[in-house]
Amino acid sequence: MARVFLSRQRVRYAETDQMGVVYHANYFVWFEAARGEFCRDLGISVPAMEASGLMLPVVEAHCRYKSPARYDDVVRVETVLAELKKHSVTFGYRLFREGEKKLLVEGTTRHGFCDLDGKLTGCPDAYRVLFESCL
């Protein structure tokens, strides 16, 4: 049973656009914030991981927009580790307005296990064990 991690974002004015809704690219920023909290909850400090020489740059990103979030909404983000491969890990995200069941947005980001030069390496065992525990 996949681990689902919950986090929340309060929508900023800066994140809206003149359509009166959240600008589409900003959901990827929330994905990043949610992923960071997912890792922290798992015992992984992203700064420490990067200091150890393991980078997780985004190699693919996807998002479907069903219904818009608006200024001052509290958005609930459900994050899962969707897939773990030799050279990459994929996170999945589903967003809801707090207290509601209607899906706003769903997306994925795939990340390569890279060294500081951006070269694909594998995932060190210590991290792999932690990631595997979420599947």
Added chain:
Amino acid sequence: MARVFLSRQRVRYAETDQMGVVYHANYFVWFEAARGEFCRDLGISVPAMEASGLMLPVVEAHCRYKSPARYDDVVRVETVLAELKKHSVTFGYRLFREGEKKLLVEGTTRHGFCDLDGKLTGCPDAYRVLFESCL
């Protein structure tokens, strides 16, 4: 033969992150800028289109990251109209560093033809004719 429209972006410091490369979500902002220039070149003013009641919100976005753009790079964006359906239009983007042939990033955005309330409508004929001319 699909029409390929070229536009350019100079990478801003604001668009980089601490990995020393362009933050992944910002490519979607460049897609938007490139799409706007594509439309302008086609004779479509996005502000006028919106004033007439036709909105094109992003309903799906996708990007593959091959190689990073960096601060001060001039990035060349090739934009095409990839698909035209009854209720949506899809744009495709390929990014290169100016003067180079190595693909940096490729992506797509799909847009619904909506009214001001975000309800899916069709595409008015005047715009459809213009979009069709690019396929």
Added chain:
Amino acid sequence: MARVFLSRQRVRYAETDQMGVVYHANYFVWFEAARGEFCRDLGISVPAMEASGLMLPVVEAHCRYKSPARYDDVVRVETVLAELKKHSVTFGYRLFREGEKKLLVEGTTRHGFCDLDGKLTGCPDAYRVLFESCL
């Protein structure tokens, strides 16, 4: 004795730049988030205020950068209502790394009391009373 309201921001990767620190313009976004929480705590819903026809656009902004915030830091924002005039209100902000006393950044934003067309109006009494209670 001025009311000091505390709020917190976790630094996102998106908010860093290639210098490895938070990009300077992003502090103004945190000021906005802090101001929104200040108002909420005071019983003012910014969306409701705007729906009633009162807008508070920024007419002046200032920031001094002493020491940088970094990715994953929890930043504590102290917000005060610094000045209340007939046509404008000024908020002041001081930022610290959570648990530390060293000032990172301090700034102000001044806001006009405007109608939906951006014309300066006064501040309705109901809001003025609330703002005055913070001085």
Added chain:
Amino acid sequence: MARVFLSRQRVRYAETDQMGVVYHANYFVWFEAARGEFCRDLGISVPAMEASGLMLPVVEAHCRYKSPARYDDVVRVETVLAELKKHSVTFGYRLFREGEKKLLVEGTTRHGFCDLDGKLTGCPDAYRVLFESCL
């Protein structure tokens, strides 16, 4: 007679907010882009300057907002080198809608001459001569 350098920015949808105008913090991003073009025109490559160990982080920023820029506007930025001191340089910016004379926004950014660790150093003579030529 101070050198005034002109550059232009096309307003992106991403830069607007739900008030239908450019979000106030984004003007500082345009200041940065304008400053980069100012330096380039002067023969200074910011990436090369940083590679040589000279950083120019923002130590103070200020902006007055007179009239808003809107989506798709072409904004003309007039940049000047306003002040040159032993440890800092200040740039000034004035923004107009292309073809118009009404001031939209004016601001300044002050930058420290720092080494890679963020410690204040002086300005190397080669750069100082170039900056002095603009006063």
